[in-house]
Amino acid sequence: MIRLESVSKVYKGDVTALRDASLNIDKGEFVFLVGASGSGKSTFIRLLNREETPTTGKIWVAGKDVGALSGSKVPFLRRNIGCVFQDFKLLPSKTVAENVAFSLEVIGRPRSVIRTQVPAILELVGLGDKAERFPNELSGGEQQRVSVARAFVNRPLILLADEPTGNLDPATSVGIMRLLERINKTGTTVVMATHDRSIVDTMRRRVIELEHGDIIRDQSRGVYN
């Protein structure tokens, strides 16, 4: 599903965010990316959905050579990738249902699909009764559920999560992780960058640790360190 071949990313000013990284992530895997701030986790995520292109090396995502993808094809790649962020990135002027519907609307899905998919996904994330609320009326955990619903409503092959529990208390975080686990069970590949030791240690999934842009550990059913 995801394949990196000697991938390096060097930013302007000779900052190496990722150095000679090679790995495979299979369909349906759940992978934690761990490491200190600035170790290259975010760059790793941004390379996968082509917000960045690799300086050298090749990346395949969902069967496509991401680096060689022309600008006009990038949106189609991203339709296969759902993204969840620490700061939720919800639109404050839209209701919960509108926020989720928006992501289908802007990729041209027909209204009939939107009408059936949005309530179904809100039910799945446990927000069936909050569809008409606005984001600022929700708790952080609920907002993150909306964001997960938006990322997953189009049934992507891959879900990328960049510190999705970074702004949440431990109990709420557990709820989000259960949700991600459920999504993973449907066959969706999940890649999650995190600092949350207890989550990683509890879930015992594959752990890839980065340090100064190097992959220093790749362990199945691993722990935080």
Next chain:
Amino acid sequence: MAMNLDYAVRETWTNLRRNIVISIASVLCVTVSLSLVGVALMARQGVERATQRWQDGVEFIVFVAPDASSDQIDAVGSSLEANPLVERVTYFDQQQAYEEFSEMFADSPDMVETVTPDILPPSYRVVPTSTDLASVEELVQQYEVQPGVIQVARSTEAIVAIKDVSDFLTGWALGVALVLLVVAVLIILTTIQLAIFTRRREIEVMRLVGASKAFIRVPFMAEGLVQGLVGALLAIGALRIFQPVFENSLPSSDQLVLFSEFTFSGVDMLWTYLLLGGVGAGIGTAAAAIAVSWFLDA
């Protein structure tokens, strides 16, 4: 990919409403600049029509009686051609005179109906070698007395003056209009940048979930298009109101020479309106396209 028309219309309308003040500024700037372009074009067309027969250095016209014999007509012609003071002579027969008349009075079909080719005088349009007043006057006097000639019409100073003034004014008006058009483009560009900035979070989400660039672009381009087009429509409206004033304030036919009137033909005006509409729509869309590209490709 199916672009949801409903979506584009809704987003465009929201954008326009959200930035209503600066949207109005863009529209008015387009209106003022295009009105000026329109006035300049109208003035030019009007003057050209009024002075149609005095183009290309024609200094005087020898009208021959409609019932003059062909010998008399030919005699006047050959005399003109043989004259060393004459550089070029063009003969206008009755049919051509009729066509010219119809064209000049295209907006008064009643008038055209009362006229048939056989009552209009054929004429010689004369370009003399020298435009010196005295020598032209001498030629005029010489041909006024030729048999068959009913009148010799001079290009009057009024015509020369009106052409000069018109050239000067249209030149300036077009220059100022051009500057204002640039200003209009900049204002629209800023308006769209503002709209984009207001919606940057939405755009960020759109990019993340895989909306195509076209999809992101279209509402903003439509916003620019609407601003340019509304500005152009207002300008056209202003010109329509302004047109009779324009026509009445300029020299009427009797102050000029035979058959010349300061009017605008429907066809000319239609082209002017189409041009203004096209320019308005064009600059609006182009300015918006630039603004969106700056943002999306940055």
